[in-house]
Amino acid sequence: xxxxxxxxxxxxxxxxxxxxxxxxxxxxxxxxxxxxxxxxxxxxxxxxxxxxxxxxxxxxxxxxxxxxxxxxxxxxxxxxxxxxxxxxxxx
Numbered sequence: 001x002x003x004x005x006x007x008x009x010x011x012x013x014x015x016x017x018x019x020x021x022x023x024x025x026x027x028x029x030x031x032x033x034x035x036x037x038x039x040x041x042x043x044x045x046x047x048x049x050x051x052x053x054x055x056x057x058x059x060x061x062x063x064x065x066x067x068x069x070x071x072x073x074x075x076x077x078x079x080x081x082x083x084x085x086x087x088x089x090x091x
Contacts, residue, residue, distance in 0.1 A: 035062070039062065046058075047059065
């Protein structure tokens with residue numbers, strides 16, 4: 001009986017954690033959508049066309065962290081991606 005109660009408690013805890021993560025994910029997705037919609041397509045095009053330093057300054061001023069912008073024509077090399085983020089001077 002003790003074992004079944006412990007399993008039930010763990011299941012309830014796991015289900016609660018899953019629901020919490022889902023809600024947080026929905027909130028973050030909605031936040032991202034609102035940010036992108038408020039910035040507008042013209043501004044995003046200007047950021048994409050700007051040089052890396054300008055992109056960084058614009059994205060920082062918008063309060064965005066952890067976003068990758070690409071022109072969509074060149075694939076991302078995810079093997080070196082984390083290293084390049086940590087050391088952007090590394091080519």
